[in-house]
Amino acid sequence: xxxxxxxxxxxxxxxxxxxxxxxxxxxxxxxxxxxxxxxxxxxxxxxxxxxxxxxxxxxxxxxxxxxxxxxxxxxxxxxxxxxxxxxxxxxxxxxxxxxxxxxxxxxxxxxxxxxxxxxxxxxxxxxxxxxxxxxxxxxxxxxxxxxxxxxxxxxxxxxxxxxxxxxxxxxxxxxxxxxxxxxxxxxxxxxxxxxxxxxxxxxxxxxxxxxxxxxxxxxxxxxxxxxxxxxxxxxx
Numbered sequence: 542x543x544x545x546x547x548x549x550x551x552x553x554x555x556x557x558x559x560x561x562x563x564x565x566x567x568x569x570x571x572x573x574x575x576x577x578x579x580x581x582x583x584x585x586x587x588x589x590x591x592x593x594x595x596x597x598x599x600x601x602x603x604x605x606x607x608x609x610x611x612x613x614x615x616x617x618x619x620x621x622x623x624x625x626x627x628x629x630x631x632x633x634x635x636x637x638x639x640x641x642x643x644x645x646x647x648x649x650x651x652x653x654x655x656x657x658x659x660x661x662x663x664x665x666x667x668x669x670x671x672x673x674x675x676x677x678x679x680x681x682x683x684x685x686x687x688x689x690x691x692x693x694x695x696x697x698x699x700x701x702x703x704x705x706x707x708x709x710x711x712x713x714x715x716x717x718x719x720x721x722x723x724x725x726x727x728x729x730x731x732x733x734x735x736x737x738x739x740x741x742x743x744x745x746x747x748x749x750x751x752x753x754x755x756x757x758x759x760x761x762x763x764x765x766x767x768x769x770x771x772x773x774x775x776x777x
Contacts, residue, residue: 594634595637597630645761646752646761649760649763652764653701656764663676666743671726672747672748673726673729674742675730675733675741676740678740678741679738679739679770680738683738683771684774685734685735686720686731686734686736687732688732690719690775691718693715693716693717694769694770695709695770695772696708696768697710700763701763706759707758724749725749726745730767736771736772737772738770739771741767741768741769742766743764743765743766744764745764746761746763
């Protein structure tokens with residue numbers, strides 16, 4: 542966290558002339574040269590960062606500190622005190638993130654459990670010992686893959702609110718992967734399917750990406766839904 546703060550402040554220092562100019566002229570000039578566009582782009586990005594950094598960051602004093610550093614004047618507070626308050630802020634932000642993460646984990650867990658409970662009551666839905674839920678959409682009598690096989694599939698992945706996060710059909714190309722090299726829910730499901738079949742999977746978070754998730758599309762503790770068509774077992 543501290544490294545990010547220092548890096549952001551350093552980046553903002555590079556664009557002080559542009560910031561100061563904008564303060565004097567109520568109508569900012571449109572950046573034209575490479576240097577102007579670079580300065581504005583960096584300034585905008587860093588400004589966006591600090592806008593979400595909390596009320597502790599006061600723009601007026603932030604710009605004063607940048608200007609003092611850029612002009613080489615004596616800082617208003619001792620370097621040791623600056624380091625101490627930055628460390629204190631970093632700890633505070635880390636604690637805030639922990640609280641927010643805990644709330645997200647609990648919220649997603651509750652929503653996921655409720656969805657799983659309702660889904661398993663639907664006609665045609667089967668639940669394995671691990672908790673994987675699946676429904677056969679299109680049955681087939683082809684061969685079943687093993688954990689050592691590679692398979693070719695088409696799939697659509699969504700969250701429980703319907704948000705689509707992956708779609709091999711839209712990419713225009715089936716996915717090929719090792720049955721034993723994917724998330725637990727997928728690995729188990731593949732070995733239940735016959736070539737040519739299509740199923741709807743509802744995968745509990747502990748059989749998917751768990752508390753880590755996959756930023757930014759899959760939050761921690763997310764239940765995942767897939768419609769999967771097993772096209773073939775790929776022989777080497």
